[in-house]
Amino acid sequence: MNQHPHQSQRMIEIDTRLVTTGAVLTAAGAVVACAGMAIAAYAVFTASRRMIRDMDVPPAQQAAMKWRQAKEASLAGMRAWQSASDAQNGSPAG
Template sequence: MNHHHHQSQRTIEIDTRLVTTGAALTAAGAAVACVGMAIAAFAVLKAGRRMIRDMDVPPAQQAATKWRQAKEASRAGMEAWQSASDAQNGSHAR
């Protein structure tokens, strides 16, 4: 018993014009988005450079000053802690 099953072959018919149009519009939209992002990035960078240029003290000098202040504060705190520790040890030694 040899039965041949005839399977109906279904094919998908795609309108290639619509696919092509969709792909072209997607590519155009991506290009416009890239140009928009580039313009926005340029504007932000330009504003940042202008802000840094208009500062009274350059950022590198500000950082150096803050670093010196932090080191001095750390040293002062350590000296105060050692002084308090020495004072406590002196009062316990009596």
């Protein structure tokens, strides 16, 4: 290996002022972004509370009604299927 004694290793020179400025700007941007997300979340939360408050039927009651309807439709479908199956097999419909 042939090295010349007057060759020096190159070091990376970083301007610490620029790095510090970049870090400060990044932190400030993160704070502004968090504030923006908090304001947006508050606006959505407030609007959804107002919408629910203005509903004629509360969501829990709507869900209970839909659940009852689904159970009744399922039972009616099962009865219709059994009735059709009994008719195909020659059994009297009951």
